Amino acid sequence: MAPAIPVVIEARGLGKIFSVERAPIVALQDISFAVPEGRFVSLVGPSGCGKSTLLQMLAGLVPSTTGEVLVDGAVVRRPIPEKISVMFQDATLLPWKRIAENIEFPLEIAGVPAAERHARAAGMLALVGLSEFAERYPHELSGGMRQRIAIARGLAPNPRILLMDEPFGALDEQTRIKMGHELLRIWAKTKKTIFFITHSLTEALFLSDIVLVMSHRPGRIVGVIDAALPRPRTYDIIGSAEFGAVRNRIWKLISQDDTEAGETGMASL
Amino acid sequence: MSVRRLIVIVIALGVWEAVRRFNLVGPLLLASPSEIVAALVKSWPDYLVALRFTVSEIVIALAFAWALGIGAGVVAGVRPFFGAVSGPLLSSLFAVPLITWYPLFMVWFGIGMASKIAYAVVSGFFPIAINTMNGVRGVDPHYFVFGRAIGCSRLQVVLRILLPMAMPSIASGLRIGTALVVIGVIVAEMLASLGGVGYQISYYQSVYQTGHVYLGILFALACALAANWGLSVIERRFTHWRELQIGER
Numbered sequence: 107m108a109p110a111i112p113v114v115i116e117a118r119g120l121g122k123i124f125s126v127e128r129a130p131i132v133a134l135q136d137i138s139f140a141v142p143e144g145r146f147v148s149l150v151g152p153s154g155c156g157k158s159t160l161l162q163m164l165a166g167l168v169p170s171t172t173g174e175v176l177v178d179g180a181v182v183r184r185p186i187p188e189k190i191s192v193m194f195q196d197a198t199l200l201p202w203k204r205i206a207e208n209i210e211f212p213l214e215i216a217g218v219p220a221a222e223r224h225a226r227a228a229g230m231l232a233l234v235g236l237s238e239f240a241e242r243y244p245h246e247l248s249g250g251m252r253q254r255i256a257i258a259r260g261l262a263p264n265p266r267i268l269l270m271d272e273p274f275g276a277l278d279e280q281t282r283i284k285m286g287h288e289l290l291r292i293w294a295k296t297k298k299t300i301f302f303i304t305h306s307l308t309e310a311l312f313l314s315d316i317v318l319v320m321s322h323r324p325g326r327i328v329g330v331i332d333a334a335l336p337r338p339r340t341y342d343i344i345g346s347a348e349f350g351a352v353r354n355r356i357w358k359l360i361s362q363d364d365t366e367a368g369e370t371g372m373a374s375l
Numbered sequence: 376m377s378v379r380r381l382i383v384i385v386i387a388l389g390v391w392e393a394v395r396r397f398n399l400v401g402p403l404l405l406a407s408p409s410e411i412v413a414a415l416v417k418s419w420p421d422y423l424v425a426l427r428f429t430v431s432e433i434v435i436a437l438a439f440a441w442a443l444g445i446g447a448g449v450v451a452g453v454r455p456f457f458g459a460v461s462g463p464l465l466s467s468l469f470a471v472p473l474i475t476w477y478p479l480f481m482v483w484f485g486i487g488m489a490s491k492i493a494y495a496v497v498s499g500f501f502p503i504a505i506n507t508m509n510g511v512r513g514v515d516p517h518y519f520v521f522g523r524a525i526g527c528s529r530l531q532v533v534l535r536i537l538l539p540m541a542m543p544s545i546a547s548g549l550r551i552g553t554a555l556v557v558i559g560v561i562v563a564e565m566l567a568s569l570g571g572v573g574y575q576i577s578y579y580q581s582v583y584q585t586g587h588v589y590l591g592i593l594f595a596l597a598c599a600l601a602a603n604w605g606l607s608v609i610e611r612r613f614t615h616w617r618e619l620q621i622g623e624r
């Protein structure tokens with residue numbers, strides 16, 4: 107990480123304890139990392155290790171038990187829609203609104219005047235290449251298209267950070283690969299900072315500059331992998347020796363952690 | 376209306392009239408179409424007054440049942456604790472037919488409109504509240520998170536996202552609730568009241584004027600049909616998108 111690039115989002119000693127029927131569960135422990143502006147950062151880890159909880163804490167949607175989140179140096183206490191957009195596995199489009207209206211919805215909540223909303227929605231639709239679907243309803247689109255609309259909707263308020271929680275997790279493999287390329291194209295064009303959760307090591311490595319690796323119970327960061335593969339990336343890169351070597355390193359980190367957790371009988375991968 | 380349908384109706388009315396004319400069924404059991412028309416000609420001003428009475432009760436009761444039912448359903452749907460506490464309570468209250476409570480409504484609200492309205496509101500409230508609660512609970516929790524992430528207030532999340540998402544389920548609650556409100560008003564009027572369509576029915580029944588009884592039933596039917604029609608207009612307005620996506624999800 108070059109020191110010249112400013113940090114946009116930073117986690118400092120983040121911890122989260124849930125109490126379920128009075129029994130405390132340490133979901134996250136001492137999570138610290140900093141994401142420099144414009145970087146593509148992925149987070150991988152076994153199921154249930156606290157990735158979604160961490161993402162929602164970064165977005166100011168869930169309070170942390172310890173530590174704090176800083177965005178542009180200021181502590182995050184509530185959602186900041188003008189700086190952070192959040193996306194999920196489900197596109198969470200509003201089924202009674204047309205596609206253009208869906209993209210305008212966050213702008214409407216933010217009080218942006220109608221004329222500007224229309225213009226920005228049209229711009230976003232062009233960016234994701236779905237202009238001809240402006241007047242359609244969400245159910246008329248495929249799963250991949252709906253996720254592209256969700257990206258357009260997330261980008262419409264012109265945030266600096268995109269937090270994505272397994273956004274392509276429900277798509278078939280071919281669509282998923284296409285969406286990865288599409289996201290990289292949009293990222294290169296908009297220069298947003300992206301924080302991306304996935305279960306797929308290949309996807310994480312293919313997309314990212316940095317891969318954060320998490321462990322299970324309590325969720326901790328056990329590795330920060332510099333995925334400095336050349337860009338622009340093509341599908342061929344996945345077959346390269348370099349790619350395979352880095353992916354093995356990540357896999358070792360995760361599975362090593364799993365044997366440690368083996369005494370609790372957890373087999374999560 | 377097609378000619379065929381018209382012919383069927385004319386024949387049915389003819390048979391009905393004949394059954395009475397030849398006295399196949401006694402005059403207390405059945406009124407002929409001509410007797411119903413005669414009752415209408417003779418007493419229509421009374422019935423108009425009764426109809427106004429009943430319609431006002433229905434409209435007021437519907438407003439309360441809808442508002443309270445949807446409001447309570449949203450709260451129970453959003454707050455699992457409230458739902459967990461109120462769920463079993465509601466179903467145990469339901470175990471006793473509501474009509475057995477009617478004497479208490481009379482004691483609390485008197486013999487006038489208020490007791491009819493209160494009784495009808497309670498009849499319609501539960502299906503609306505329960506369907507709203509289930510509808511809200513069925514919404515993917517990510518929609519809440521999405522709403523808050525884009526800066527919605529709690530109220531905005533409910534009004535702009537949750538209620539529309541839950542609308543198909545709410546609409547079926549309103550369908551049942553609305554029918555129960557109409558029935559509730561008329562049944563309550565029949566039991567004890569000073570006016571209204573239900574009152575007309577039970578009064579004329581007690582003086583053996585079967586033509587007038589049947590006329591009252593027709594008016595009651597008209598109230599139910601009108602309420603249903605109004606509801607379907609509103610429903611179409613709010614759930615048109617649902618029809619578009621049949622087969623999805």
Ligand SMILES: Nc1ncnc2c1ncn2[C@@H]1O[C@H](COP(=O)(O)OP(=O)(O)OP(=O)(O)O)[C@@H](O)[C@H]1O
Pocket residue numbers: 124125126131133152153154155156157158159160
């Ligand atoms: N509101 C909550 N109350 C209690 N426990 C919770 C709550 N939210 C999450 N947890 C627990 O915290 C842990 C982390 O959950 P989280 O959803 O963040 O994991 P995840 O890494 O995103 O999992 P997945 O990969 O399956 O999406 C889990 O054990 C979960 O059961």
Ligand SMILES: [Mg+2]
Pocket residue numbers: 157158159271
């Ligand atoms: Mg998750």
